[in-house]
Amino acid sequence: MAYDVIREKVAQAAALLNEYDIDCWITFVRETALNGDPVLPFLVASDLTWQSALIFGRDGSRTAIVGKYDKQMVVDTGAYDRVLDYVEGIRAPLLSELRRLAPRSVALNYSTDSEICDGLTHGMYLSMMTILQEAGLAERVTSAQQIISALRQRKSPTELAHLKEAICHAEEIFDAVRTFVRPGKTEADIAGFMREQVARRHLGLAWDPGTCPAVFTGPDTAAAHYGPTGRVVQSGHVLNMDFGVRVEGYVSDLQRSFYVLRPGETDAPPEVQRGFAVIRTAIEKARAIMKPGVQGVAVDAAARTAVTAAGYAEFPHGVGHQVGRFAHDGTALLGPPWEKYGSKPFAPLEAGMVFTLEPRLTVDGCGVVTVEEMLVVTDDGAEYLSRPQRALWLVGGAE
Amino acid sequence: MAYDVIREKVAQAAALLNEYDIDCWITFVRETALNGDPVLPFLVASDLTWQSALIFGRDGSRTAIVGKYDKQMVVDTGAYDRVLDYVEGIRAPLLSELRRLAPRSVALNYSTDSEICDGLTHGMYLSMMTILQEAGLAERVTSAQQIISALRQRKSPTELAHLKEAICHAEEIFDAVRTFVRPGKTEADIAGFMREQVARRHLGLAWDPGTCPAVFTGPDTAAAHYGPTGRVVQSGHVLNMDFGVRVEGYVSDLQRSFYVLRPGETDAPPEVQRGFAVIRTAIEKARAIMKPGVQGVAVDAAARTAVTAAGYAEFPHGVGHQVGRFAHDGTALLGPPWEKYGSKPFAPLEAGMVFTLEPRLTVDGCGVVTVEEMLVVTDDGAEYLSRPQRALWLVGGAE
Incomplete structure (x- = not known):
């Protein structure tokens, strides 16, 4: 059952934030049938369509913010505490979650050296930075390379x-x-x-x-x-x-x-x-x-x-x-x-x-x-x- | 035969550079079985493993720079004038090609709005910028959104x-x-x-x-x-x-x-x-x-x-x-x-x-x-x- 591996790996990911001293890890994707992040099969069981954020907090929280039509599939994995959905845009619910976490560091999926840790596209990086700037967190961005490497290996x-x-x-x-x-x-x-x-x-x-x-x-x-x-x-x-x-x-x-x-x-x-x-x-x-x-x-x-x-x-x-x-x-x-x-x-x-x-x-x-x-x-x-x-x-x- | 579509689309792409007044378009990828760029199926018939650049010049040139083991497959498409290969790293052949073209604009595959035009990962963007800086071209980067949108539509x-x-x-x-x-x-x-x-x-x-x-x-x-x-x-x-x-x-x-x-x-x-x-x-x-x-x-x-x-x-x-x-x-x-x-x-x-x-x-x-x-x-x-x-x-x- 595919959910078994997802639950194992999501639990593993949550523990890695402490190990690498990272407050928040965000996987940020859209239309993953076209542009998938290599880490995604560990986090969800199906494609995500509109802009979607899978957010791990050092407080142990696992929050998914996805488009309305993808909500049920993410709920079904049983891997997330909260699955928030939206229709018009992800900005408002994402900002709200970022303000709740108030992280000192935000790890994003990019790496010059490791392609498995480099699923964030440059356009999505730019969109995320706009939202992080609004939340006052733009200076706190770091690579999620350690987390993703450990998760996969x-x-x-x-x-x-x-x-x-x-x-x-x-x-x-x-x-x-x-x-x-x-x-x-x-x-x-x-x-x-x-x-x-x-x-x-x-x-x-x-x-x-x-x-x-x-x-x-x-x-x-x-x-x-x-x-x-x-x-x-x-x-x-x-x-x-x-x-x-x-x-x-x-x-x-x-x-x-x-x-x-x-x-x-x-x-x-x-x-x-x-x-x-x-x-x-x-x-x-x-x-x-x-x-x-x-x-x-x-x-x-x-x-x-x-x-x-x-x-x-x-x-x-x-x-x-x-x-x-x-x-x-x-x-x-x-x-x-x-x-x-x-x-x-x-x-x-x-x-x-x-x-x-x-x-x-x-x-x-x-x-x-x-x-x-x-x-x-x-x-x-x-x-x-x-x-x-x-x-x-x-x-x-x-x- | 898959090569037919590739040859049609590569020829179409070459013409689009003039239409949108762009001197050079680079698709920059690695390990595409993991991290594919959505435009890639129009440009090559198989996955690319090491860092690879597919470069269109306004002079009509179509140059592929790929790892040694991928060369023959790219040659076989018949879509490129030159297929350069390397073993240790892409920096030297890529710099050399950039210097030959001396472009006033370099279009890369990123877009906040359009996922089909956003195949460049942020890590690969950073690697490309290092090379473009060395070539004195870092200020000339633009989005390839118009080219890729036209190519697909x-x-x-x-x-x-x-x-x-x-x-x-x-x-x-x-x-x-x-x-x-x-x-x-x-x-x-x-x-x-x-x-x-x-x-x-x-x-x-x-x-x-x-x-x-x-x-x-x-x-x-x-x-x-x-x-x-x-x-x-x-x-x-x-x-x-x-x-x-x-x-x-x-x-x-x-x-x-x-x-x-x-x-x-x-x-x-x-x-x-x-x-x-x-x-x-x-x-x-x-x-x-x-x-x-x-x-x-x-x-x-x-x-x-x-x-x-x-x-x-x-x-x-x-x-x-x-x-x-x-x-x-x-x-x-x-x-x-x-x-x-x-x-x-x-x-x-x-x-x-x-x-x-x-x-x-x-x-x-x-x-x-x-x-x-x-x-x-x-x-x-x-x-x-x-x-x-x-x-x-x-x-x-x-x-």
């Missing part, structure tokens, strides 16, 4: 159960596709087979159907994030796929690598085996140092160094990201200190965070070897949530 | 064809549900039947499945935007439904009203017939004054006055909105001058806009009468795209 038991189920379904579909992949099939054939398995299970895909799954066979494939093509699986290819499913709003995100045996071969050639071993080592080195308090930049460096020290080119992305309602979720990132990642690689790990580990390397003439596992940070380390791929998946047989 | 022939198809499917499903509605069925039964029809046609719903269709039977129902309940259809009820489907990314949005005959009745009672006639009159009065140059506030007033002059309470929403990729689309609105609508009711109508007309009123003790039609603005008026409901749909038979 501290997975509740219900959230972890959904994530594990999403991983389990993806692994079963990987098991099925191992019997389907063979020389002569195209990337698109393989992706079609996997999407059919997802449909039979009445699940959603973890991301955009154009690239979920992504399937890449052989050398000279397009870069990651590209859709499956008519390229044909041939012996001697390394083939990799990136895939996940959605269960109750939570997703899995896993990659697996195959080798397609040449006539007479019984195992992958040494250079492919070596590539795979380096990927396994990189994942284990990263996992070994993951625990609460460690920064993602250190985890990334452990995996990155394992790959470059073995003579391969550096992978052009962080070694891992959080997973939750989206495949790329959370603020803290296991990444290098590159401009595009801002402060994310420096956020410390916490227990309850769910991460991927996904180093990659190219074996010239064969293809890209990449494995992506999912792990949860525990009190003193990190545990696999996925069944780790311990060996290349071999595809045999003639073309 | 001037429907291309392909877009109009998709909208007509979405209307046609919805009407066929309304025809089917007329044979299904009868006393004893619940709102949820009826909604389930309709969603099943949508699934059989392999179509999407026009909005959130929780409220598409919305079905309301009898007096004392929840307000609009609420999901179907276990409330049972009974004789003497007015029943209404709000429904639409999605075809190639474009949606329909229609409402129809039923009357459930009491034993011995052969038509609705006079007060229900009168209510329906007032709704028809309100729609016709609104349609009669729609043409290019007229403001939505005047169209709304024509319908609103027809309802209140007949002694019914004023409906608490605008009489119509644009439709496109979303059920609530476009900037110009057929609405009253209320705070929440900002300047939208004052934007003049243009040929090619697609609007709904949807007045409503309550017949005490029976239910809500509401009809929603879809129309396109022509060079000298407005034409129905839907088959207008000319009479209440009567449901006969015993409970």
